Amino acid sequence: MIREQQVLDRIERMRRRKPxxxxxxxxxxxxxxGKATQTLIEAVFLEAFRNPMLAPLxxxxxxxxxxxxxxxxxxxxxxxxxxxxxxxxxxLAVNGTVNDLAMCGARPVHxxxxxxxxxxxxxxxxRRITASMAAAAAEAQVTIVTGDTxxxxxxxxxxxxxxxxxxxxxxxxVTLSASGARPGDAVIVSGPIGAHGAAIMLARDDFGIEAxxxxxxxxxxxIVADLIxxxxxxxxxxxxxxRGGVATVLNEVARASEVAVVLQEDQVPVHPEVTGVxxxxxxxxxxxxxxxxxxxVVDGEHAGExxxxxxxxxxxxxxxxxxxxxxxxxxxxxxxxxxxxxxxxDVLVGDPLPRIC
Amino acid sequence: xxxxxxxxDAGRARALAGRIAESCRPGRRYTFMEVCGGHTHTxxxxxxxxxxxxxxxxxxxxxxxxxxxxxxxxxxxxxxARRPDVIMTSFGDMMxxxxxxxxxxxxxxxxxxxRMVYSPLDxxxxxxxxxxxxxxxxxxxxxxxxPSTAMTVLRAAAEDLGNFSVFCNHVMIIPxxxxxxxxxxxxxxxxxxxxxxSAVIGCRPYEFIARDYRKPLVVAGFEPLDILTSVHMLLxxxxxxxxxxxxxxxxxVPWDGNRIALSAMGQVMRLRPHFEWRGLGFIxxxxxxxxxxxxxxxxxxxxxxxxxxVADPKSCQCGEVLKGVLKPWECKVFGxxxxxxxxIGTCMVSSEGACAAYYNFGRFSRxxxxxxxxxxxxxxxP
Numbered sequence: 132m133i134r135e136q137q138v139l140d141r142i143e144r145m146r147r148r149k150p151x152x153x154x155x156x157x158x159x160x161x162x163x164x165g166k167a168t169q170t171l172i173e174a175v176f177l178e179a180f181r182n183p184m185l186a187p188l189x190x191x192x193x194x195x196x197x198x199x200x201x202x203x204x205x206x207x208x209x210x211x212x213x214x215x216x217x218x219x220x221x222x223l224a225v226n227g228t229v230n231d232l233a234m235c236g237a238r239p240v241h242x243x244x245x246x247x248x249x250x251x252x253x254x255x256x257x258r259r260i261t262a263s264m265a266a267a268a269a270e271a272q273v274t275i276v277t278g279d280t281x282x283x284x285x286x287x288x289x290x291x292x293x294x295x296x297x298x299x300x301x302x303x304x305v306t307l308s309a310s311g312a313r314p315g316d317a318v319i320v321s322g323p324i325g326a327h328g329a330a331i332m333l334a335r336d337d338f339g340i341e342a343x344x345x346x347x348x349x350x351x352x353x354i355v356a357d358l359i360x361x362x363x364x365x366x367x368x369x370x371x372x373x374r375g376g377v378a379t380v381l382n383e384v385a386r387a388s389e390v391a392v393v394l395q396e397d398q399v400p401v402h403p404e405v406t407g408v409x410x411x412x413x414x415x416x417x418x419x420x421x422x423x424x425x426x427x428v429v430d431g432e433h434a435g436e437x438x439x440x441x442x443x444x445x446x447x448x449x450x451x452x453x454x455x456x457x458x459x460x461x462x463x464x465x466x467x468x469x470x471x472x473x474x475x476x477d478v479l480v481g482d483p484l485p486r487i488c
Numbered sequence: 489x490x491x492x493x494x495x496x497d498a499g500r501a502r503a504l505a506g507r508i509a510e511s512c513r514p515g516r517r518y519t520f521m522e523v524c525g526g527h528t529h530t531x532x533x534x535x536x537x538x539x540x541x542x543x544x545x546x547x548x549x550x551x552x553x554x555x556x557x558x559x560x561x562x563x564x565x566x567x568x569a570r571r572p573d574v575i576m577t578s579f580g581d582m583m584x585x586x587x588x589x590x591x592x593x594x595x596x597x598x599x600x601x602x603r604m605v606y607s608p609l610d611x612x613x614x615x616x617x618x619x620x621x622x623x624x625x626x627x628x629x630x631x632x633x634x635p636s637t638a639m640t641v642l643r644a645a646a647e648d649l650g651n652f653s654v655f656c657n658h659v660m661i662i663p664x665x666x667x668x669x670x671x672x673x674x675x676x677x678x679x680x681x682x683x684x685x686s687a688v689i690g691c692r693p694y695e696f697i698a699r700d701y702r703k704p705l706v707v708a709g710f711e712p713l714d715i716l717t718s719v720h721m722l723l724x725x726x727x728x729x730x731x732x733x734x735x736x737x738x739x740x741v742p743w744d745g746n747r748i749a750l751s752a753m754g755q756v757m758r759l760r761p762h763f764e765w766r767g768l769g770f771i772x773x774x775x776x777x778x779x780x781x782x783x784x785x786x787x788x789x790x791x792x793x794x795x796x797x798v799a800d801p802k803s804c805q806c807g808e809v810l811k812g813v814l815k816p817w818e819c820k821v822f823g824x825x826x827x828x829x830x831x832i833g834t835c836m837v838s839s840e841g842a843c844a845a846y847y848n849f850g851r852f853s854r855x856x857x858x859x860x861x862x863x864x865x866x867x868x869x870p
Contacts, residue, residue: 135817139851142823153830156597166829338606406489412606413839460852470712471498472535474849480584480828 143462150174164374164420165479187308187387190231190370193301200304202237204228205296211486213256213290215334217326217345220293221260223422223488225267225275226350228297230371233352234425236307236359237299239271245279245294252290260291271350273297299352305359311367312388316456317434319427321354321441322347322449323400324377325419329408331487340411342404349423354444358427361440365430372424373488375479377453378417380426381464382478389461394454394476397469417466418479420487428456495711496534504716505539511723512543519545519675520722521812523665524682525552525840526710532849534712544719547674547812548842550664550768551682553629554581555810555834555841557657558764559798562587565626565655568791569600575618576602577611578626581838586831588798608640608654615644615652624787627654632684634658634776635749638756641778641785655787656778659763661685662693663774667765669701673813678722680715681707683737690745691733698731709737756782766834767800767807806833809842816846823847 150170160167177185184192191204208224225242232239244264248257268275326347333340351371359366368388370380377399381392394417401409401416409416423446429437434452441447464476512518522528528548531537537546550556562585569576569592576592583592583604596602601621605611608625615623627637637654644652661682668674681694686707694705704725708718718736725732735741756779763775778786800806803821808814816822816835826832828844835843 138817138823142851145824145827154594154597156594158593158597160593170829337610403489410489410492463852465852466535468533468535469498470496470534470536470539471501472538472712473852474532474535475851477848477851 146462159485160480162485163479164379167480168374169478187310189307189309190234191237193235200301202232202235202299202301203296204231204235205294206231207292207294208488209289209292209486210331210488211289212334213260215346216330218348218422219260219263220291221263222267223348224293224295225264225271225273226348226422227373227488228295229271229273229350229352230423230425232297232299233350233355234307234369234371235299235301236303236305236355236369237301238356239273239297239299239352241276242268242273242295242297243277243279244275246281247288247292247294248280248282249288249290250282250285257291260293267350271352303359303363305363305366307366307369309368309370309384309387312384312390312392312428312456313367314390314456314458315431316367316428317431317437317452318381318392318394318454318456319429319434319437319441319450319452320372320377320400321351321425321427321447322423323402323405324372324421324424325401325405325409325416327422328376328419328487329405332412333408338412340408342408344402344404344408347421347423349446351423351425351446354441354446355425357444358437358440362429362433362437365433366427366437367430368426368428370426372421372426374420376416376418376420377426378415378464378476379478381476384426384428385464386462388456391457391460391462392454392464393457394464394466396466398451398453400449400451417476422488431455492711495709495713497713500713501539501716504713504720508539508544508716508720508723509541511720511727512541513727516543517545518543518677518723518726519547520678520680520719521547521549521668521676522680522708522715523549523551523661524685525555525838525842526682526684527680527708527715528552528842528845529840530710530712530715532845535849536712536715539716540719544723547676547815548809549812550668550765550810551630551661551685552835552838552840552842553633553659554585554838555806556659556664556765556768557585557628557834558766559587559800560764560796561657562591563589563798564793564795566590566592566595566600567794568624568655568787569595569602571622571791573622574601575614575621575623576600576626577605577614577623578602579606579628580604581840582626582628584831585834585837588796608637609643612640612644612649612652615649619651622651622653622790625652625654626657628657630659630661630682630685631688631753634753634757635688635746638752641756641782642752644785645782650784653785653787653790654778656757656776658757658776659765660774660776661689663771664765664768665697667768667771668811669697669703671811673808674811676703676812677726678703679705680718680722681705681733683707683709683714683741686735686737686741686745688746688749691735691741691743692745694733698733702731704731704734706734706736707741709740755779764797767810769807801832804833806835809833809835816843819843823851
C-alpha cells in the first residue's frame with residue numbers, strides 16, 4: 132500500500148503543475164468543459180489576460196463601478212439543434228447569462244445579444260429565436276439593451292450562433308467563490324440533473340430513442356435570491372451545472388477549496404427517463420449538462436434550512452442534499468456508490484456531446 | 489430502473505460479500521482475472537472491490553477492444569482518413585487512441601473527416617447519404633461487435649453500395665486467453681469470463697481452460713451483483729476441488745452461442761494467419777479479415793496502406809497491464825506521463841481500459857478515504 136500511496140502523491144503533484152496546451156490545434160475536447168477546456172482557459176486565456184478579477188475563474192466577475200460591486204459575465208451559444216423540447220437557443224442564451232450573474236449573487240439587470248448568422252438562415256427561425264429571448268428576458272426581469280449582427284457566407288457557420296453578455300447589481304453583499312468550501316459543509320443540488328443534455332441528445336435523433344425529456348432551461352436568479360436572503364452568511368459557493376455537469380462543478384470546487392467532496396449516489400436526484408437514456412448511451416448523469424440547476428455548498432449546520440428554502444421555490448421542489456465536504460483527500464470528488472462502494476468522480480476527458488449549449 | 493436496479497442492490501451485495509468472505513480459506517490468496525474490459529469498468533464504477541475480502545485479488549485482462557489495437561493499425565486508419573474523398577467512421581472510444589503520429593482526434597482537427605458512430609449501420613447511413621464520398625468503418629472489437637460488422641457488410645452487399653468499406657480489426661478472445669495462460673509471468677486461480685463475447689460464441693470454447701489448464705471459468709454478466717456472484721461461484725469451485733466452465737449470465741448467454749451471428753461472421757470474414765496485439769505481440773489465428781468474396785468492402789484492399797509496424801513506446805507497459813502482470817498504478821508512467829488526457833498507452837484511453845478505469849475511478853487510497861467517505865449519512869435527509 133505504501134507504494135500505491137507514493138504513486139498517488141506523484142500523480143497529485145503532476146496534476147498541480149502549471150497547465151500546458153500540448154495540442155497544435157483546437158479539438159472539440161477544448162470546448163467540452165472538461166480537463167482540456169480548463170487547460171485551455173488557464174494556459175491561453177488566463178495567461179494572456181491575467182488580472183485579479185478574472186483569476187478566480189468564477190461564472191462571472193465582480194467589478195467596482197461607481198458605488199457598489201457589479202457582476203459582469205458573457206457566454207456564447209452554439210447549441211445544435213437550435214430548437215429542442217423545452218426550449219431553443221434563444222431562451223438558453225438569456226437564461227444562461229442570467230444564471231451566471233445569479234451565481235455571483237447578483238440581480239441580473241441588462242443583457243446584450245450578438246448574433247452570427249449564416250447566409251440562407253430563415254428569417255422566420257430568427258424571429259422565433261428572438262421571440263423566445265424576449266419572453267425569457269421578461270421572465271427574468273432583464274432588458275436586452277444592446278446588440279450586434281454579423282452574417283457569414285453559407286457553410287462558414289451553422290445557422291445561428293448567439294452571444295449574450297450581462298450585468299447585474301449585488302444588493303446583498305455575500306462572499307461566493309469556488310474556493311469557499313470548508314470541511315463540514317453540505318453540497319446541495321437544486322433539482323433533478325441531466326435533463327438538458329439528455330433532451331439535446333434525443334432531439335438530434337441520432338439514436339432512435341424516444342423519451343419524454345424536456346430541457347431544464349430556466350432562470351435561477353429568483354431561487355438564488357431566496358437562498359441568499361435566508362442564509363446570507365452561510366452560502367459558500369454557487370455554480371450552475373452546465374457543460375460537464377455536476378461532477379465538473381464539484382471538481383472545480385474541490386480543487387479551488389483544497390477539500391474533498393463526498394457524494395452519496397443514491398441521494399442525487401435524476402429523473403428515471405434521464406437515467407434510462409444515460410444507461411443506454413453509457414453516460415453518467417453526473418456529467419450531463421443542466422441549464423436550470425445549480426450546486427450550492429452551504430454551511431453544514433444550516434443545510435436543512437437551505438434545503439427548505441430551495442424546496443419552497445417551484446424550481447427547487449426536488450432539491451436534495453447530495454453530499455458533504457471533507458478535509459481529505461484534498462482536490463478529489465468521491466462517490467459512495469448506491470452499490471456500497473467508493474470511487475473517484477474525476478473531471479471529464481474528451482467530449483461525449485459537442486454543442487450542448 | 490427495472491431490470492438494472494435489482495443487480496445493483498447494496499443489501500444483496502453485502503449479503504453476498506459475507507458469503508464470499510466465508511468461502512475464502514484463511515491465509516490463502518485468490519487471484520482471478522476478469523477477461524473483459526466491460527467487467528473492469530463495472531468493478532471500478534461501482535466500487536465493487538470494497539465488497540471483496542483482502543484474500544481476493546482481481547486482475548484485469550486483455551478484453552478491452554481499443555486497448556489491443558497496435559499503433560501501426562491506427563496509423564493505417566489515419567492514412568485512409570486523410571484522403572479528401574474519404575469519410576472515416578468509428579466508435580467514440582477510438583478517437584483518442586494514439587498511433588505513431590497522433591490520434592483520430594488530432595487528424596480530425598487537422599482536417600480529416602472522421603465521424604463518431606454508435607453502430608456500423610450508422611456508417612452505412614452516412615455512405616448512402618454521401619454517394620460521392622468513400623465511407624470507411626473502422627471496425628474494432630471482439631466477437632461481441634464482429635457480427636454487427638458482418639451484418640452491415642451483408643446489408644451493403646445486398647444494396648450494392650460501392651462506396652462503403654470496412655477496415656477490419658476484429659480480434660478473438662480465445663487466442664488471447666490462451667496467450668495469457670501460456671505466459672510464464674502470471675499465476676491465476678480462475679477467470680471471470682466475458683459475457684457479451686460468450687453471447688455470441690457460447691461457453692464451449694472455454695472448456696479447454698478447465699480441462700487442459702485446470703482453471704475454473706465463470707461467464708459473468710455486467711452488473712456488479714453478477715460479478716460478485718461469479719467470484720462466489722469461482723471460490724465454490726476451488727473449495728470443492730472442481731475446475732469447470734460455469735455460466736452465471738444465463739439470462740443472456742446460451743451454452744452454444746448464437747448460430748446466426750457466428751454464421752454471418754463466417755460468411756463475411758476469414759481468419760488471419762496472425763495479428764499483432766498491442767503489448768502482447770503477434771498471436772497466431774487471433775483476428776479476422778474480410779473474406780475474399782467481400783474484397784470490394786475490404787478497406788485493406790480498396791486503399792493502399794503503409795502497413796508499417798510501429799513499436800510501442802519504450803516507457804509504456806500496457807502489455808504487462810493487459811496480461812494482468814502489473815496493476816495499472818505499477819506502470820512507470822501511470823498518471824504522470826500517461827493520463828486519460830494525454831495517453832501513451834491504449835489502456836489509458838477507453839473507459840474499459842484498466843488504466844483509465846483505475847485513474848478515473850480508483851485513484852485514491854482506500855485507507856485514506858475510509859474516514860471521510862464512510863461517515864454515517866448525517867447530511868442526508870429523507
